[in-house]
Amino acid sequence: xxxxxxPEFGSFSLLLALVLSVYTLFVGAIALARSxxxxxxxxxxxxxxxxxxxxxxxxxxxxxAAFALVWASFTNDYxxxxxxxxxxxxxxxxxxxxxxxSGQEGxxxxxxxxxxxxxxxxxxxxxxxxxxxAFASTILAGVQVFxxxxxxxxxxxxxxxxxxxxxxGNGLNPLLQYPEMVIHPPMLYLGYVGxxxxxxxxxxxxxxxxxxxxxxxxxxxxxxVTWLFLTCGIFLGAHWAYSVLGWGGYWGWDPVENAxxxxxxxxxxxxxxxxxxxxxxxxxxWNVWLIFSTFLLTILGTLLTRSGLVQSVHAFAQxxxxxxxxxxxxxxxxxxxxxxFKNRDHLKSENKLESIVSRESxxxxxxxxxxxxxxxxxxxxxxxxxxxYVTGTKATVNAPYYNRVNVPIGLFLLFxxxxxxxxxxxxxxxxxxRRNFILPGIAFAVTAIVLMIAGVRPWRDGDDMHATIFxxxxxxxxxxxxxxxxSEFLRGANVVRTQTGKNLFLSTIQLxxxxxxxxxxxxxxFGIVVLFIGIAGGAFNQSHxxxxxxxxxxxxxxxRLVCQSFSQDxxxxxxxxxxxxxxxxxxxxxxxxxxxxxxxxxxxxxSTIVALHSTLQADLYVIYEGKNPDTDRPIIKVFLNPLISxxxxxxxxxxxxxxxxxxxxxxxxxxxxxxxxxPPLMEAEVHHV
Amino acid sequence: MFRLFRSRxxxxxxxxxxxxxxxxxxxxxxxxxxxxxxxxxxxxxxGQILLECNxxxxxxxARMIGELHEQLAAGGSDKTVLNWFVEKYGATILAAxxxxxxxxxxxxxxxxxxxxxxxxxxxxIRIWKSRAQQRAPLKIKGMSAASTDELRERIRxxxxx
Numbered sequence: 001x002x003x004x005x006x007p008e009f010g011s012f013s014l015l016l017a018l019v020l021s022v023y024t025l026f027v028g029a030i031a032l033a034r035s036x037x038x039x040x041x042x043x044x045x046x047x048x049x050x051x052x053x054x055x056x057x058x059x060x061x062x063x064x065a066a067f068a069l070v071w072a073s074f075t076n077d078y079x080x081x082x083x084x085x086x087x088x089x090x091x092x093x094x095x096x097x098x099x100x101x102s103g104q105e106g107x108x109x110x111x112x113x114x115x116x117x118x119x120x121x122x123x124x125x126x127x128x129x130x131x132x133x134a135f136a137s138t139i140l141a142g143v144q145v146f147x148x149x150x151x152x153x154x155x156x157x158x159x160x161x162x163x164x165x166x167x168x169g170n171g172l173n174p175l176l177q178y179p180e181m182v183i184h185p186p187m188l189y190l191g192y193v194g195x196x197x198x199x200x201x202x203x204x205x206x207x208x209x210x211x212x213x214x215x216x217x218x219x220x221x222x223x224x225v226t227w228l229f230l231t232c233g234i235f236l237g238a239h240w241a242y243s244v245l246g247w248g249g250y251w252g253w254d255p256v257e258n259a260x261x262x263x264x265x266x267x268x269x270x271x272x273x274x275x276x277x278x279x280x281x282x283x284x285x286w287n288v289w290l291i292f293s294t295f296l297l298t299i300l301g302t303l304l305t306r307s308g309l310v311q312s313v314h315a316f317a318q319x320x321x322x323x324x325x326x327x328x329x330x331x332x333x334x335x336x337x338x339x340x341f342k343n344r345d346h347l348k349s350e351n352k353l354e355s356i357v358s359r360e361s362x363x364x365x366x367x368x369x370x371x372x373x374x375x376x377x378x379x380x381x382x383x384x385x386x387x388x389y390v391t392g393t394k395a396t397v398n399a400p401y402y403n404r405v406n407v408p409i410g411l412f413l414l415f416x417x418x419x420x421x422x423x424x425x426x427x428x429x430x431x432x433x434r435r436n437f438i439l440p441g442i443a444f445a446v447t448a449i450v451l452m453i454a455g456v457r458p459w460r461d462g463d464d465m466h467a468t469i470f471x472x473x474x475x476x477x478x479x480x481x482x483x484x485x486x487s488e489f490l491r492g493a494n495v496v497r498t499q500t501g502k503n504l505f506l507s508t509i510q511l512x513x514x515x516x517x518x519x520x521x522x523x524x525x526f527g528i529v530v531l532f533i534g535i536a537g538g539a540f541n542q543s544h545x546x547x548x549x550x551x552x553x554x555x556x557x558x559x560r561l562v563c564q565s566f567s568q569d570x571x572x573x574x575x576x577x578x579x580x581x582x583x584x585x586x587x588x589x590x591x592x593x594x595x596x597x598x599x600x601x602x603x604x605x606x607s608t609i610v611a612l613h614s615t616l617q618a619d620l621y622v623i624y625e626g627k628n629p630d631t632d633r634p635i636i637k638v639f640l641n642p643l644i645s646x647x648x649x650x651x652x653x654x655x656x657x658x659x660x661x662x663x664x665x666x667x668x669x670x671x672x673x674x675x676x677x678x679p680p681l682m683e684a685e686v687h688h689v
Numbered sequence: 690m691f692r693l694f695r696s697r698x699x700x701x702x703x704x705x706x707x708x709x710x711x712x713x714x715x716x717x718x719x720x721x722x723x724x725x726x727x728x729x730x731x732x733x734x735x736g737q738i739l740l741e742c743n744x745x746x747x748x749x750x751a752r753m754i755g756e757l758h759e760q761l762a763a764g765g766s767d768k769t770v771l772n773w774f775v776e777k778y779g780a781t782i783l784a785a786x787x788x789x790x791x792x793x794x795x796x797x798x799x800x801x802x803x804x805x806x807x808x809x810x811x812x813x814i815r816i817w818k819s820r821a822q823q824r825a826p827l828k829i830k831g832m833s834a835a836s837t838d839e840l841r842e843r844i845r846x847x848x849x850x
Contacts, residue, residue: 398730
């Protein structure tokens, strides 16, 4: 029997990681049960420390397993079934690496490795709060045990291919052979897996009846970083869909896309509502359940992708491991429910809402709307299953449903994005409402009027009325919200300018440095507004399909495309057909585009390579649809998609805003000594309040 | 300003604006084709909307688009056209639950939840607000230093983030 040292090393590493994680879980739990709340766990129990170290060792074992699979992929070890099914010799090096997450077993290995990495960081930083970290570490170990059970017994990545080793592999799915696919799944998984950390902290804090809100401070960065990864992952996926799938859009409301959006929505709600707990000790029950739900939704997302429960065009790795996920979700839910009921008196709110016109209520509405949006996505995703169960026939729920239901919800959220930050905590006076809302209100009205004059008229013949109304409202709301955000920056900057005498630009920088979290948040809101503007552009999409011979031209909007040539080519990985098209705008040649159609030899699958000319105004999106067998001439489909670039710019602004929010406040380091306040001033301040 | 919002003239102006917006909302054949075609899936199993299916050599989309043109030209309503496709290809050909009956639940549930969430929140805030008003006002004069510090810390927490 031939030996397979690397796959055996990988299998052994996985088994070792399982043993170590089981040790971390059980010994960690025993140590926590034995230790008293007053003692530091590492002093109280050496057992707890051994559990922590076992957790760290499990990360090393998991890294060895991940390395073994990557090594097998790079060395073309086709004795490993997974490598055989997802790579081939002529595959580009980067894609050999990305093969790690191209199939079921590899994806689960990536999940488990990322979880081990997060666990490693958490366990190394345990001194932030030893006892809470011990709780979180034990809970994370529980999640890790589930994934390692899957990897060791249900979906082993190092299965040996029976019979003689084939000379070459089956190749990677062509849709995955795209640069973004090298970073999109890891980003998404970093987001998915990352929510396990705030979940573990929240559950741990609840179980140990953690005093105060410090656990929120500890987990704030974890949550923000995780949210950022998930945001990047989702939009990299959207950009990949736009650039690769070749249907002219970026979001198809596919169940797998929906699965990534749901935890993002609840995670966003959590990021907002924890502020209320931090500031006013409110919404504790709500926050705990929000983070529980977010984590359960990440597991549900993985279940939807893997189990075949719902049909998806890009569920690349379906299998029958669904029952494992159902079991895990039920156990997790039961543990959360038990911990909640046992300790619910600990989650008593310190304050209540005092006014409907306040920052708190705007957060509450924002949370509810985000949850309604999440429910709508979940409802639409699962409705086909429900419909089949109730009526016996499956219903299809696709883009028309989601667009009709979610667009009004999205607009309401956009409205709250502008309104929320303008309201004061506790209660807002009428005077303040008038002062803060007059400019954004004017911006809204003026934009609506200007756009209608410029031609965005829902009543105009030939337009989709609903889409035009929604885009008109979006653009107008966007103007209002941008005005509100700008005025917030200017108001603060003017105060700094008055105090320091600096110019407006430097004052704004100082203002932002003083409160990075607040102004980072505003920047994120601004990015979201830009993103909405990009989405609203979709109401004005145009497309045209035409067979094009040499010298034929096609007109769409202000663009004219002239076919210069069409040909074919070949390399060891794929055969390709392409057309060369000169693009003219207002009679002037601006670029040449070469849309392609590829046929991958190893996997025997076709793929479209979109040719794109992108500007701030619109994207010219060209697809080579194939050849007409009768005339042997290429069929070219062209889309003119307005404002698409704004979506990607908006995402970059969101990323910048989140990074700014993660940066420490410079002002805090500048004022290290406590400020001494004279008694009369103190009294005045108290009376003022 | 707020008096203006309550004025009848403003209400009348809003009604006129809405009426003008709705005037001339016509329905061309191209618009109908786009609308109905975007409410159907391609039957080839690609999971794409009929008018967006971009498979090379798709066995179904070209034929279905031809059928759609024929049905629209026959003069039936959107519902009649969609029903014709449902009869021929099955219910999964619709891109959204549009058959009526249980399909209505798909549309009603999120809207009902949305309204219930808004109204419920408003009601809860109202109840909390009335309870807060019933509580005795906070005494500030004559407070101990410790209480004042606590209040100051609360002010700091609630006004700075």
